[in-house]
Amino acid sequence: MKKTTTLKETIYSKNLDFIMEAHNGMSAKIVEEAGFKGIWASGFTISASLGVRDNNEASWTQVLDVLEFMSDATSIPILLDGDTGYGNFNNARRLVQKLEQRNIAGVCIEDKLFPKTNSFINSKAQPLADVEEFCGKIKAMKDTQQDEDFIVVTRVEAFIAGWGLKEALRRAEAYRQAGADAVLIHSKRSDIKEIEAFMKEWNGRHPVVIVPTKYYSTPTARFKELGINLIIWANHNMRASIDAMQKTARQLHREKSLINVESNVATVEEIFRLQRAEELMAAEKKYFPAK
Numbered sequence: 001m002k003k004t005t006t007l008k009e010t011i012y013s014k015n016l017d018f019i020m021e022a023h024n025g026m027s028a029k030i031v032e033e034a035g036f037k038g039i040w041a042s043g044f045t046i047s048a049s050l051g052v053r054d055n056n057e058a059s060w061t062q063v064l065d066v067l068e069f070m071s072d073a074t075s076i077p078i079l080l081d082g083d084t085g086y087g088n089f090n091n092a093r094r095l096v097q098k099l100e101q102r103n104i105a106g107v108c109i110e111d112k113l114f115p116k117t118n119s120f121i122n123s124k125a126q127p128l129a130d131v132e133e134f135c136g137k138i139k140a141m142k143d144t145q146q147d148e149d150f151i152v153v154t155r156v157e158a159f160i161a162g163w164g165l166k167e168a169l170r171r172a173e174a175y176r177q178a179g180a181d182a183v184l185i186h187s188k189r190s191d192i193k194e195i196e197a198f199m200k201e202w203n204g205r206h207p208v209v210i211v212p213t214k215y216y217s218t219p220t221a222r223f224k225e226l227g228i229n230l231i232i233w234a235n236h237n238m239r240a241s242i243d244a245m246q247k248t249a250r251q252l253h254r255e256k257s258l259i260n261v262e263s264n265v266a267t268v269e270e271i272f273r274l275q276r277a278e279e280l281m282a283a284e285k286k287y288f289p290a291k
């Protein structure tokens, strides 16, 4: 099945599904091997992996380059966190064209202004896009896609920006009508009050995606009861690896020896396996002249 079709079916199925964050070819491969149905190419963690902030400091073509490695390394669909679409409708539709060329299954755009700010940073710096303008962007993206199963998820930032339920619903409905395939409703609260209120009023109109980073203590069964379609574990590979790298680097700096480190890190052979080193060895036998 095409990656686009798999992602579309995952989002549209009545079952609650999960995708997980990756930020390069290796982490994408790790997500696939863990058994996830799809990969969230997170703007936050791709930026972080490049050592820059989640404020569109990495250019959209730099993000595309990372995506190409992620896509080549995996066979499950990738949903790109496309921030605001990197400009107006014209930039966003060109993005769709370039994503399809790289076999990316879908993109999520958020209704903020370029350059965006991460949703968990200071709400004063989170102005929202004009609804009409954003709907034009959605339409342009949907009109551009060549593969009918390519997915455009629209992310409603009304709660993040301090607006209430009414504004969140107004925006979600406008985006649905403009042709969005699903709505991502985002909240930075540590409880699920906003998500619950939204789901009650939304009443199953269209698939809903959430990112429970801040309300992590909510049991997954509750999300299921609310009728959520897709959960994104949005940054946990990056956070796990930062923690592991900091511990290892500090320990090596302190102890000036590998003795206590070796058993706590992945083996070199494990890296070879993930890189598919064996495939190259077999190909060398096949294609290099026999001695």
Ligand code: SPV
Binding pocket: 042, 043, 044, 045, 081, 118, 119, 120, 211, 213, 234, 235
């Ligand atoms: C990301 O992963 O880049 C996201 C999700 O946009 S969040 O950081 O929760 O805004």
Ligand code: MG
Binding pocket: 042, 043, 044, 081, 083
């Ligand atoms: Mg993001």
